[in-house]
Amino acid sequence: MSFAPRPFPILLLSLLTTFFSLCSAEIRSSSVRSDWRPIIPFDEFGFTHKGRLELNVSKIALSDQPNPNPDLSKVGFFLCTRDSWIHVFQQLEEGDVRCALDSNLVKRVYTFDSLKGGHEFSTVFSETDADQYTLLFANCLQQVKVSMDVKSAMYNLEGKENRRDYLSAGKTILPRVYFFFSLVYAALAGLWIFVLYKKRLTVFGIHFFMLAVIILKTFNLLCEAEDKSYIKRTGSAHGWDVLFYIFSFLKGVMLFTLIVLIGTGWSFLKPFLQDKEKKVLMIVIPLQVIANIAQVVIDETGPFGHDWVTWKQVFLLVDVVCCCAVLFPIVWSIKNLREAARTDGKAAVNLMKLTLFRQYYIVVICYIYFTRVVVYALETITSYRYLWTSVVAAELATLAFYVFTGYKFKPEAHNPYFVIDDEEEEAAAEQLKLEDEFEL
Structure with a gap:
């Protein structure tokens, strides 16, 4: 033999x-x-x-x-x-x-x-x-x-x-990590509610959408903390994994939808979505459903199954497609603002909006790159005793992204877009002209 x-x-x-x-x-x-x-x-x-x-x-x-x-x-x-x-x-x-x-x-x-x-x-x-x-x-x-x-x-x-x-040596403190971040997001939700109440006359629908995302993130982390805590003590999640998957799915769908809505300028620049922007949402939401199903299969079956590698690849592919899809609306908004700056005579107003959306575009790319690539690299190269550090890094990056989004798109009593004087208007027009020449 x-x-x-x-x-x-x-x-x-x-x-x-x-x-x-x-x-x-x-x-x-x-x-x-x-x-x-x-x-x-x-x-x-x-x-x-x-x-x-x-x-x-x-x-x-x-x-x-x-x-x-x-x-x-x-x-x-x-x-x-x-x-x-x-x-x-x-x-x-x-x-x-x-x-x-x-x-x-x-x-x-x-x-x-x-x-x-x-x-x-x-x-x-x-x-x-x-x-x-x-x-x-x-x-x-x-x-x-x-x-x-x-x-x-x-x-x-x-x-x-x-x-x-029952938790691996490098993950035994994860229940405390997740619980700590759930408290941070709960405090952030409370702060956002205070901001919305204080500036309630200038609140848009998108601001309530942001609040919903923060609340779902809070419950997602709380359920994950309880999930890991029960596994740590008993080796079984006792049903907390089901709640975690539910809130993880809702949070994922809402977050990607929020990025698309902000990227299109919905509620800030216009009260409606164009057909192509609706199509992006119709693509992103079903993809998030597939990604969450793949994640459940990966977590629950383990690598012994024949199809485990296939589901792992499906999850990675769908996640990459979702990340790419949410960037398109921001690019469209930047393009539309540049065109408007040349035609409507409000160069300074459009330049400020253009700058904001450019910043958001860069931040979204950095957030996606860090949470999908850098965090994975940290998990790969870090000693098994410190695997929790990749979780902390991912949560800190996500928290920073939430804070940046809330700060940049918070409700304003006096919109700075519309308090532009003649000198600022001329300076903005000149800057847009220089940018056009540079691109050419």
Whole structure:
């Protein structure tokens, strides 16, 4: 019997475990049916020096066996760090080992030669080397398909009482982080309500829309704090994940809609939306629905599923399309303001509006780039002990974006657009003329 690994799936897994962040570990149940993959990733977890892995596997079945007496030591579960997996992959490629389970760089948890005729097993594995580990299943028997039900629980023992902490070592403070930011947004909502009441005579519909976004963000963070808190203590979200997904969906739709409405100048420059602007909303909202469905599938199924990578790619693609789509209305508004500045004789007024929308365009691009690229890079390069820093960075960037939007588009009792004197008008006209020459 040959145990030569199939190179493409192993290469694919190496890329996944290196570049994609797996789901945060908790008590997870997974069903594998007639799976031919030589390597199946399950969960990733940051262990302290008092880490534990509880593994319960039942309904084990091997099908399509060409050999009546297969070497079951080549089938089983193991733990491996990301750095070690790169070297394991090299060993497999160079032929130093024939199976990942034979490498001295992995930690065997359980191999099927210990089953002794049974179809289930339970084991507790103690991990004393603090690091970020991935739980993987190896099947080095060619043409053999595996079916099984897997229940895994990874946790750290904390304090003198050895309390179980089901959150990864780098994420154990996330409940407090999310709760703190929920309080910040609650205070921000209160401040915005005060501003709207104080300047109620100049409030537009868009300002109430901003308030709704802040309130949804507050509830979203509060539910996420409770979700992580329950997982930390019990390994299960106890329904808080459902509320989190609901508020996350509503917040996402409302935020992208708000950016589109501000970008079109709705309520500030005009009380209506053009057909092309309505089409952007009709594209963004369904895409947000798809993105949220993909996120739920990614979070709830884990990377063991065949379609996990597909859903991950769907989420990334849809998110990028949404981010690009919301930029178009801002570009249209900038173009319309430039054209109006040449024709309606109000150069200074249009220049101020043009400057504002240009600033907003730049800020939206920076916000999207930071939260989609920089935060992901931080999560990738940061030590597993400090994974919470990427969450803090993302929330601070989002908070800054909300504050900037509210400050720049707040209701004004005396609109500065309409208190322009002749000298400012002439200066603005000259500046617009210079900008036109520069573009040419």
